[in-house]
Amino acid sequence: MSAPAAAQPSRFLVAYFLDDDGILAATKASRGAGLPIFDCFTPFPVHGLDAAQGLKRSFLTYVCFGLALLGFLISLFMQSYTQAIETPLWSGWPLIVGGKPFLPLTSFVPVLFEMSVLFAGVGTALALFATCGLYPGKKPRFSLPGTTDDRFALVLDPAAAGFDEGKARDLCQRHGAAEISWIEAN
Amino acid sequence: MSAPTSELRQPLVLGNPPYHQITDEVLRPMEQWPSKLWWGTFAVTATWLVLGLVAIAWQQYEGMGTWGLNKTIGWGFDITNFVFWVGIGHAGTLISAILFLFRQKWRTSINRSAEAMTLFAVICAALFPLIHMGRPWFGAIWFLPYPNLRGPLWTNFRSPLIWDFFAISTYFTISAVFWFVGLVPDLATVRDRAKHPIRKIVYGALSLGWSGSNKHWVHYETVYMLLAGLSTPLVLSVHTIVSTDFATSVIPGWHATIFPPYFVAGAIFSGFAMVLTLLIIARKVLHIEHLITMKHLENMCLIITATGMMVGLAYATEFLVSWYGGSNYEGFCFYNRATGPMAWSYWIMVSCNVISPQVFWFKKMRTSIPVMFVMSLVVNVGMWFERFVIIVTSLHRDYLPSSWAMYSPTWVEYITLLGTFGLFFSAFLLFTRVLPAIAIAEVKSIKKFAHKGAHGHAEPAADHGGGVPALHHAPAAPHQGV
Numbered sequence: 001m002s003a004p005a006a007a008q009p010s011r012f013l014v015a016y017f018l019d020d021d022g023i024l025a026a027t028k029a030s031r032g033a034g035l036p037i038f039d040c041f042t043p044f045p046v047h048g049l050d051a052a053q054g055l056k057r058s059f060l061t062y063v064c065f066g067l068a069l070l071g072f073l074i075s076l077f078m079q080s081y082t083q084a085i086e087t088p089l090w091s092g093w094p095l096i097v098g099g100k101p102f103l104p105l106t107s108f109v110p111v112l113f114e115m116s117v118l119f120a121g122v123g124t125a126l127a128l129f130a131t132c133g134l135y136p137g138k139k140p141r142f143s144l145p146g147t148t149d150d151r152f153a154l155v156l157d158p159a160a161a162g163f164d165e166g167k168a169r170d171l172c173q174r175h176g177a178a179e180i181s182w183i184e185a186n
Numbered sequence: 187m188s189a190p191t192s193e194l195r196q197p198l199v200l201g202n203p204p205y206h207q208i209t210d211e212v213l214r215p216m217e218q219w220p221s222k223l224w225w226g227t228f229a230v231t232a233t234w235l236v237l238g239l240v241a242i243a244w245q246q247y248e249g250m251g252t253w254g255l256n257k258t259i260g261w262g263f264d265i266t267n268f269v270f271w272v273g274i275g276h277a278g279t280l281i282s283a284i285l286f287l288f289r290q291k292w293r294t295s296i297n298r299s300a301e302a303m304t305l306f307a308v309i310c311a312a313l314f315p316l317i318h319m320g321r322p323w324f325g326a327i328w329f330l331p332y333p334n335l336r337g338p339l340w341t342n343f344r345s346p347l348i349w350d351f352f353a354i355s356t357y358f359t360i361s362a363v364f365w366f367v368g369l370v371p372d373l374a375t376v377r378d379r380a381k382h383p384i385r386k387i388v389y390g391a392l393s394l395g396w397s398g399s400n401k402h403w404v405h406y407e408t409v410y411m412l413l414a415g416l417s418t419p420l421v422l423s424v425h426t427i428v429s430t431d432f433a434t435s436v437i438p439g440w441h442a443t444i445f446p447p448y449f450v451a452g453a454i455f456s457g458f459a460m461v462l463t464l465l466i467i468a469r470k471v472l473h474i475e476h477l478i479t480m481k482h483l484e485n486m487c488l489i490i491t492a493t494g495m496m497v498g499l500a501y502a503t504e505f506l507v508s509w510y511g512g513s514n515y516e517g518f519c520f521y522n523r524a525t526g527p528m529a530w531s532y533w534i535m536v537s538c539n540v541i542s543p544q545v546f547w548f549k550k551m552r553t554s555i556p557v558m559f560v561m562s563l564v565v566n567v568g569m570w571f572e573r574f575v576i577i578v579t580s581l582h583r584d585y586l587p588s589s590w591a592m593y594s595p596t597w598v599e600y601i602t603l604l605g606t607f608g609l610f611f612s613a614f615l616l617f618t619r620v621l622p623a624i625a626i627a628e629v630k631s632i633k634k635f636a637h638k639g640a641h642g643h644a645e646p647a648a649d650h651g652g653g654v655p656a657l658h659h660a661p662a663a664p665h666q667g668v
Contacts, residue, residue, distance in 0.1 A: 040400040043205060043375070044631040050404050058408035064416075082340035100344055110349035110427050113419075114356040121360040121416045125367050128409040129394060132402040134370075138395025147398045148375040150205035 012038055013156045013165060014144060015172035016179040020046040023152035026175035027052040035168050036160030041147040060131065064124040071119025072112055079108045141185050151178070203476070205630050209375060212624045215472045216376070220619060223471060231611035238605010241598050242317060250320050252598040258591035259581045263599040264314045265431075266573040267606060270456070271311035272354065272428055273449075273569060276421055277457020278304025279361060282368070283417035286410075292485055294628040295478045299468060299614075300461050301365045302621075306613040307460075308358045310606040315350075317602070346430040353427040360420055364413045367406075370396050372622040425449045432576065438519035439580030442507065448500035455493035455539070456569035462486050462562040464614060466555060468623065477624055480553055487552035490565060491543045497572070498540035515585060523579045527592065531575050538568020 017023040024046055030037055037053055040046075084094050084102035094102045129135065144153045154177075156168050169180050203211070220228075245252050255262050278300040285293040316322040341348050373393035380386045396402070429445035442448075462483065469478040508520040523532050542564050546552040583590045617623065 041398045042400060042403065043398060044371070044627040045403040045407050046400070046631075049400055053400055055401060055404050058405045060405055060408050061412065064409075064412045079343045083343055095340075095342055097342055097344055104344060107344040110346075110423065110430075111343055111352045113423055114349075114352040117416050117420050117423075118356040118359060121363050121413055124409055124412055125363045128367070128405055131405050132399075134394035134396060134402075136391040136394055140395050140397035142397065144397075148371070148378045148396075149209045 010185050011158065011182050012142070012185060013158055013163075013168055014142075014181055014183045015154045015156070015168070015177040016144075016146070016181075017152040017154065017176065018150065018178050019176070020044075020049075020152060022176045023154055024048055024052055026154055026172050026177065029171055029175060030154065030156070030168070033167065033171060034162045035164070035171065036157040036162050038155040038157035038160075041142070041144050041153040041155065043148055043150060043152070046152070060124060060127055063127045064120050067123035067127075068116040068120035070123075071116040074119070075112050075115035076108065079111060139186055142183060143186065144183065155183075202633065205633070208477070208629055208633065209379075209626055211474060211477070212622050212626050212629070213376060213379065216619055216622065217379070221471070224615065224619075228612060228615045231608045231615065234604050234608025235612050236608070237601050238608050241601035241605055242313075245317055245598055245602070246320075246322075250318070252596060254594050254596045254599060256591050256593070258584060258589050259578060259593040261577050261581065262593055263595050263603060264318045266570065266577050267603055268311050268314040269428055269449075269573045269577075270570050271307045271314075271606065271610075273425065273453035273456045273573075274460045274566075275304040275307035275311070275357075275361070275457065276425060276450070276453035277461050278302070278307070279357075279417050279421035280454050280457065281461065282364060283414040283421065286414040287418060291632045292482055294632050295474075295624055296461065296465060296482055296486075297628070298365075298368065298621075298625045299464065299617075299623050301361060301368070302614060302617045302623075303457075303461060303464060303610075304361050305358065305365060306610045306617075307457075308354065308361065309613070310610050312354060312358070313606060313609075346427065346434050349427045350431055353424045357420060357424045360413070360417055364417055367410060367413060368625060368628075369621060370394060371398065371406075371627045372625060374398065375626055376622065422450055425453045437580055437584070438508075438513070438515040439523065439576065441516075442504060444500055444503055444507070448497070448504075451493050451496035451500065452539075452569060452572060455490060455497055456566055458486050458490050458493070459562040459565035459569070462490070462558060463566070466559050466562070468618065472618065472623065474624065477629060483555075483558060484552050487546045487558060487561075490561070491546040494539055494543035494565070498536075501536065501540065518583075519580055522583050523575065526579070526583065528575070528579045528582065531571050532579065535568050535571040535575050538564050539572060542568075 015026065017026065020042070023040060023042065027037060027040060027049060031052060031054060040049055040053055042049065080103060100107070142153075142155065144155075145151070147153050154172065156163065158165070172180055253262065253264070278297075281293050281300040282297040282304075286297075316325055319325055343349075370393055373389055374396035377386065377389040377393045380389055426446040426449070429449035432440035433442055433445040435441060465478055465486075466483070469475050505520050505524075508516040511517075523529070542561060545557065545561065551557050578593050582593060
């Protein structure tokens with residue numbers, strides 16, 4: 001994901017807005033007018049922008065569930081194996097503690113729960129960084145001034161079908177763009 | 187923009203500052219040389235920390251005999267401090283995760299520092315079992331199940347102490363992950379403002395190349411919610427499991443099924459008091475009174491009163507059950523707790539935790555900074571004594587009158603406790619210097635809330651028909667900035 005394909009354009013048209021309402025309206029209008037939206041860059045998540053931009057729900061919920069299940073199974077195996085189960089492949093070491101049963105599933109619940117949460121939490125965060133291609137030392141693809149502070153950038157893709165610079169400039173200006181300019185991608 | 191103002195819901199950010207001003211104000215403390223006040227406080231807390239380290243080193247060198255424990259009282263300051271610090275941490279997770287799931291937008295100004303507090307508190311807590319081992323470098327070997335040459339002899343998963351190990355380490359890890367995920371967008375803000383090359387490199391690496399892309403925000407928001415969803419049952423499980431350390435034993439005074447909810451309520455109670463202590467100071471020192479407003483403090487006072495009464499109910503229930511249960515030993519334990527030689531600690535606990543938080547019924551009291559500050563300290567003293575009462579008074583007079591004993595902690599134990607306070611406050615002070623103490627992105631996203639968006643939410647008195655924004659109030663509020 002971090003290696004951009006050679007076919008990707010290096011120049012993009014960017015419209016900057018000073019308010020979340022502005023970018024939201026402009027994004028909706030651009031999509032309605034058939035202008036190709038590359039992405040939006042905002043200092044905080046703007047509500048409704050996902051839908052306006054046509055983004056799908058994140059799939060990471062399924063990843064999270066799978067990881068929780070994995071943690072659950074691993075800790076179930078570890079606990080049963082170390083406490084009780086003997087097979088030809090390994091020898092468990094059943095400990096007699098107060099005459100309690102060797103395989104008390106209820107006593108395993110706390111560790112089962114903790115390990116499910118541990119796997120799900122750490123794994124989902126790593127999956128987030130992997131999905132977004134984030135890692136220490138990564139350079140953001142665009143350097144859009146102020147988008148982590150107080151500016152909201154709508155980036156349009158000039159290489160995609162339906163791009164029309166005049167129409168785009170006109171539309172963004174109507175929705176109160178503070179600045180419209182071309183930018184080189186890193 | 188003609189922003190309709192609702193007087194029903196107080197704004198969460200006063201004055202409706204521009205986005206850039208929020209960035210500036212939150213980051214200013216970390217972009218300038220710390221004040222004399224900061225250095226002075228840090229000097230004091232760092233001294234406590236150093237004293238604590240000396241005490242810990244002495245315990246490791248000389249052995250656990252430096253503690254005031256005896257045959258009867260096998261657990262004293264160590265576990266009291268452990269439970270106390272774990273409890274402090276719980277408010278952080280409550281604010282960051284549970285209030286997030288309940289869409290309590292007022293949490294946004296305080297969640298970052300509360301989460302930091304959680305991490306530091308859990309570190310302080312974890313120190314005590316580690317020291318208690320005598321040879322802490324074996325800690326991981328004794329607790330982690332790993333293939334070994336002892337038989338193989340594995341850890342006993344039927345023991346609550348092992349559950350505790352897994353609970354605390356998971357809690358720390360997940361809190362750290364949650365905190366870091368929340369920090370990434372703000373670290374990118376710091377990176378983009380950085381002027382010094384080293385600062386650029388450090389914050390550039392920490393922010394992982396975050397750009398604010400909405401394609402990333404979609405995943406980010408989902409993951410943030412998932413982590414909140416995972417942390418919520420986690421935080422409840424942690425103190426539940428801590429309470430099973432006691433509840434699964436057969437010691438009168440510990441052997442109670444009420445312990446898990448009782449401990450969780452107490453943890454939230456003490457944690458909120460600690461958040462209050464820290465934030466009252468932080469908002470003043472960092473000049474962010476309009477971001478952490480009186481409303482935030484007032485809400486925390488209300489939670490303190492509510493959880494304080496839950497704790498009070500638990501104290502009463504314990505007594506009721508010891509009488510109703512008809513066990514002589516159980517009955518004696520509680521009679522001795524309230525009237526025996528350690529009754530002073532019991533009554534400190536009751537007056538600090540149950541009686542004094544009742545002052546917050548009065549609006550004047552819960553909006554007065556000095557009252558709040560004193561109360562936050564009182565509650566923490568009370569909650570420390572709660573753990574002391576449960577642990578020491580239950581142990582000091584057991585089944586056999588010939589083995590009854592008293593407990594007098596040694597200087598080593600006092601200094602170690604002081605050392606953990608030093609660690610906690612020093613870490614918190616450093617945190618306000620190197621990381622944004624307020625979640626900038628989140629505060630920006632709720633800035634307009636109550637200036638503009640309040641009417642969209644269920645307002646009990648806003649049913650004036652037609653779903654019109656609450657315009658019938660004259661826009662008299664001074665924060666009509668836009």
